[in-house]
Amino acid sequence: MSESTTVMGTQATPARVRSYVAQVRAELADLPAEEVEEITLGMEADLAELAAESGADLRIRLGTPQAYAAELRAAAGLPSRASRDQAGLGRWAREHAGAVRDAAAGTGAQLLSGAPWLRELRGAWWVARGLAAGAYLALVLSWFPATAKVIIVGLAIGASVMLGLRTASGRLRWWPVALLNVTLAVVALVLGLRALTTERTAAPEVATISKVPAEGLYNGGALVGNLYAYDAQGRRIESVRLFDQRGHQVVINGTEAEESVGSYGDSTTTTTFYDENGEPRTVDSFPAAWIGPAWGPILGWTPPVSIIPATPSPTDSSPTAPSPANSTPTAPTSDDQTNGGSASSTSAPTSASNSKTSRASSGTPSRSSSSGTDTSTDAAPTSTSTK
Amino acid sequence: MDPTQLVKGVLDLAVLAVIAREDGYGYDVVRRLRAAGLEDVGDASVYGTLRRLYSAGALTSYVVASEEGPHRKYYGINAEGRHVLATQHKTWTGFVAAMDGLLSEAGAQ
Incomplete structure (x- = not known):
């Protein structure tokens, strides 16, 4: 956006403004399309002006797109999404994801304040996560030579640490990382259970082998x-x-x-x-x-x-006696x-x-x-x- | 006393008053309300109010095309809007008078 475009009504829109408006639109998605069009027409221009004026983050100035949309609905006399949303699943998931995140963040903060040394363990956790991911990959790619597997595990550890650093610095959104973590945990659980069950079934196999030459x-x-x-x-x-x-x-x-x-x-x-x-x-x-x-x-x-x-x-004097x-x-x-x-x-x-x-x-x-x-x-x- | 709550109750009247003086787009209305002293007005509330007044037939709207940026939506007042404005103005005047009376009595004691 060039500075000279602050002429009334004509303004290029920065990406962050477009993104914000897009999210507001998404929040209104349950409304008729023409209603959404009407209510958001001109919003980009207005918010671009606001952004250029204040220089502050739109989220700080206006709140989250979700809050903004909710306020918009209330003021416009439109039904709130909670009452309109038939499926409601997306909203529900979002709200609960937020609750989970808040709870997790709260618990995390509590834990950290109680035991600050936990923060030092983050590196170890990242390495462990990479090790798990790499080991899983190596398992899947079973036909790979051992050296390739070692390299895979090494790369996975590196990637995990990088991911951890990026997440820690807030450059990544939390939920994809959380999704990855949960996926890895589930995979590890499944593999562990399978290892347990195969071990259990392996024992009888040995037993039956020993019975084979019973002839x-x-x-x-x-x-x-x-x-x-x-x-x-x-x-x-x-x-x-x-x-x-x-x-x-x-x-x-x-x-x-x-x-x-x-x-x-x-x-x-x-x-x-x-x-x-x-x-x-x-x-x-x-x-x-x-x-x-x-x-x-x-x-x-x-x-x-x-x-x-x-x-x-x-009792038996004559063993050869025919019985x-x-x-x-x-x-x-x-x-x-x-x-x-x-x-x-x-x-x-x-x-x-x-x-x-x-x-x-x-x-x-x-x-x-x-x-x-x-x-x-x-x-x-x-x-x-x-x- | 929460100014935000107070503003909500009179937002229709405030927006109508701003538009009655001069046509304006959403953020322009927000800015003028704040300049007038209503600091606690919410952006989205103003947009929603504009939309609702338009739907109720109290406002007109028109789009000003832009060559290099997104279009801008202006709102203007119409006869219905002026009628609403006048009616609500009376209600407001009566309300303020009642409150002033209460408060001056309280202050006299």
Whole structure:
């Protein structure tokens, strides 16, 4: 605006005047358009003159555009906006935003007067805000290389501090910054909650993984890779076939054993049995022969030829006596797919290296003698028959 | 006693009196009212009063176009406005007389 234009009625309008009038118009927006036009026509010229005359801020001289519009309405006999505004939401939000701001400013001032050192923490808060924003960005841009993420976080911290400085100096309006802060807080809350919930669901996942290889044969929680049988006198039985309480023959499928063990990542218990062709085979007669040293140390234990005889049980003198119920696991030759449940016939002497006496010695499996696989009785099979 | 409240009650009369002497635009009216001694008159109140008096048919209005700035809106008085002015003037005179009487009695004691 040039100084020479103070001729009556002709005056260029400064931006701040136009802005003020625009805000007044916005406050009157609920009125008919022609009414707004009528009432604000000439207002720019008048306020520009006023501004040029007083030099003071229009807001100081006239109050806020909202107050100005309210006074205008009252004097003009127009209904106040509160009673006119059907939607009312904008007004409501504005008023309440003002109330919130005032309350926040009041609380802030109280806090600051009580603890002036809080003001010194503003820098730390700005850094923390930048860190949060940067971390969130880095999370979203997960495919970015780590160095780029570091740079992003650094830039975010810088931007946050700059924003803080600008807000502190009053060069920014308060509400966009407040909006940003609230958004960041909500994002942090959501991410935190999600992290908590995923942690909680992760635990059962681990549990189910540990249940996956439950198909194998277990003893004391460890997968059984081979079995060594001893008779009551402590002599090792060179070949034995075992049946569980359901009459299912205990077999160890080489492939499954390997997979199960592999899922534990325990290389020392890898118990894969191969036939002569190098194919995994199912073991149904124990102990299984190893390709390699026949009685090699397994898990640090070398099966001795004989062990200490079991203390004779008074109630059970004849462990081989067929129990009445032993008719159930009738056919050891019935290709009962049991523990492993996978392929390959069990009865056929698939392992030529197995000892010849196997079939004979296990002709009549006693149901009681094959009590549960996980009763870890490391003593000889004393036929824990139910009394 | 709040001068702002007092002014509000007599603003119609004051604005009519100013316009009756000479046509004027909003801020011009404000300035003349203040120059006359009504310091507490509000800008927006004057604009609103002008608008209301116009709507009531007591004022005329015309726009003076400007080549380099926004247009200016002038208000002038008409017959209806002069009638309102005269009526309110009487009311005001009676009010002032009553108040003066009250106050002089109070001052005499």
